[in-house]
Amino acid sequence: MPGRKLREERELFYTYLRQNGMKKTRQKDLILEVFLTTEGHLSVEDLYALVKKKDRKVGIVTVFRTLKTLTGCGIAREIALGDGLTRFEHSYHHPHHHHIICTQCRKAIEFVSPELERIQEEIVRKYHFQPLLHRLQVYGICEDCLEHRPAPEPPRLDTEKIFARDALRMAILMETRGLAFYRDAARRNLDPDGREVLKRIVEEEEKHLADLQAELKRFCRMEKGLETAPVFLHFDPCELERLVPDLEEYEVDGTLRLDTRRSLEMAMVLERRAAEFFKDYSAKFLETEGKRIFVQFAEEEQRHFESIRRRAEEPLSV
Numbered sequence: 001m002p003g004r005k006l007r008e009e010r011e012l013f014y015t016y017l018r019q020n021g022m023k024k025t026r027q028k029d030l031i032l033e034v035f036l037t038t039e040g041h042l043s044v045e046d047l048y049a050l051v052k053k054k055d056r057k058v059g060i061v062t063v064f065r066t067l068k069t070l071t072g073c074g075i076a077r078e079i080a081l082g083d084g085l086t087r088f089e090h091s092y093h094h095p096h097h098h099h100i101i102c103t104q105c106r107k108a109i110e111f112v113s114p115e116l117e118r119i120q121e122e123i124v125r126k127y128h129f130q131p132l133l134h135r136l137q138v139y140g141i142c143e144d145c146l147e148h149r150p151a152p153e154p155p156r157l158d159t160e161k162i163f164a165r166d167a168l169r170m171a172i173l174m175e176t177r178g179l180a181f182y183r184d185a186a187r188r189n190l191d192p193d194g195r196e197v198l199k200r201i202v203e204e205e206e207k208h209l210a211d212l213q214a215e216l217k218r219f220c221r222m223e224k225g226l227e228t229a230p231v232f233l234h235f236d237p238c239e240l241e242r243l244v245p246d247l248e249e250y251e252v253d254g255t256l257r258l259d260t261r262r263s264l265e266m267a268m269v270l271e272r273r274a275a276e277f278f279k280d281y282s283a284k285f286l287e288t289e290g291k292r293i294f295v296q297f298a299e300e301e302q303r304h305f306e307s308i309r310r311r312a313e314e315p316l317s318v
Contacts, residue, residue, distance in 0.1 A: 009036055009075050009092050016073035027058050031066040039156035041079060041087040041108055081108055082139055094160050095285050097232070098135065102142035105151040109142075110159055113234040114284050157229050160288050161219075165226055166233035167290035168216045171278070171297040174240050175212055178270055179205040181244050185266070188247065188256045194263035201267050201308070208300065233290070243273040264312040271305035274298075 013032055017024050034050050035042070042050075048063045067088050070076035077091035081101050098116075100109040116136070124131050144151040182205055186198035220227040245266060250256060258266060275298050282294035 005093050006036055012073050012092065013070065013075060016069065020072075022069070027055070027062055028066050028069075030055055030058065031063055032070070035067070035070060035076065035088070036090075039090070039158050041081065041089050043085045043087050045085075047088070079135075080137070081106055082137075090159070093286070093288050094158075095163050095233075095288050095290065097159060098137065100138045100140070102145055102151075103139050104141055104145040107142050107144075107151055109230060110162075111232055111234055112163065114281070115234075115236055117284065157223065157225060159232060160290070161223055161226055162229050162232040164289035164293055165216070165219060165229070166231060167293040168212060168219060170233065170235060170240075171293060172209065172212045172216065173237065174243070174274055174278075174297075175205065175209045177240060177244055178274065179209055181247075181270065182267070185247060185256070185258070185263070189258050189263065190255055191257045191259050191263075193260045194258040197260050197263040197311075198258075198267070204304065208304075212297075239277070243270065243277055245269050261312060264308050267308050268305055268312065271301050271308060275301035275305055 010032065014024055016022075017028075031047070031051055034054065035047060038047070038050060044060065044064045044067060047067065048058075048060045051058050051063060067076060071078055071088065071091075075090070075092045076088045079087050079089055079099065081087060081099070082103060083106060095112050097110045097112040100111065101107070120134065142151065143149075179202065182198055182202045186195050186202055189195040189198060247256060250258060250262070250266060278294050278298035278301065282291050282298060285291040285294070
């Protein structure tokens with residue numbers, strides 16, 4: 001994905017140059033390369049200093065104009081951190097996000113919240129407004145400055161990778177909650193055949209959870225500091241909890257007696273809800289690695305649902 005994305009960004013840049021009658025030059029190529037390989041919020045001066053290390057002949061005006069071009073073609077996005085400087089951050093294949101900014105040390109914390117976006121969409125819709133651009137920036141004083149501690153220099157990490165990490169964590173949380181539900185149902189189910197069905201589903205969920213956890217570990221090993229980076233994707237865990245059926249609805253006289261078919265039907269409810277939820281959830285985001293993870297998880301939950309449904313259609317094969 002990273003290599004493919006870099007190729008796409010370069011092609012996007014060159015296409016924009018051609019369409020706007022601008023020349024492709026070695027200096028523009030260098031500025032593009034430095035920007036694409038540097039994370040964080042860069043001012044013109046920041047990028048100019050980095051480019052000068054590779055070619056002292058590049059002027060600051062060329063850097064400024066190239067950054068404007070990168071903004072025009074959608075590779076970069078302008079942001080303001082309240083200190084009078086315009087900064088630029090990566091935009092292409094990065095989820096739209098907001099910032100919490102410390103007015104003392106200028107630390108900027110990035111975050112995305114689908115719940116916040118939903119509320120904003122409702123308000124905009126209420127007033128029949130056609131939005132063109134939106135940006136939320138919260139200014140205040142960070143914990144380090146409040147405690148008069150020197151603020152550590154945060155590692156410059158790709159927000160797309162942090163988003164993907166959080167997407168995996170969200171999928172793992174859903175799988176963990178589903179596994180706990182199936183284990184509880186198997187333990188409480190007094191019907192032996194239904195109990196065996198649920199135990200089999202527990203084994204399938206354990207394997208899926210182990211695969212997700214292994215993918216998260218592999219993903220974090222690829223980028224130093226990624227595992228401990230601050231949370232980027234903020235979501236409401238209650239949304240996941242609402243996907244899990246209430247076992248009390250399946251009880252009769254305070255006891256749980258689910259035969260093979262009813263055990264499978266109950267499992268189908270959870271798997272279908274999870275598949276639909278994550279499919280809809282993925283639609284909230286642009287094409288990113290995090291979105292791919294959500295789509296993949298939805299597809300895996302759908303396949304599990306189909307597998308359970310086939311068993312329900314042929315209960316004797318269980």
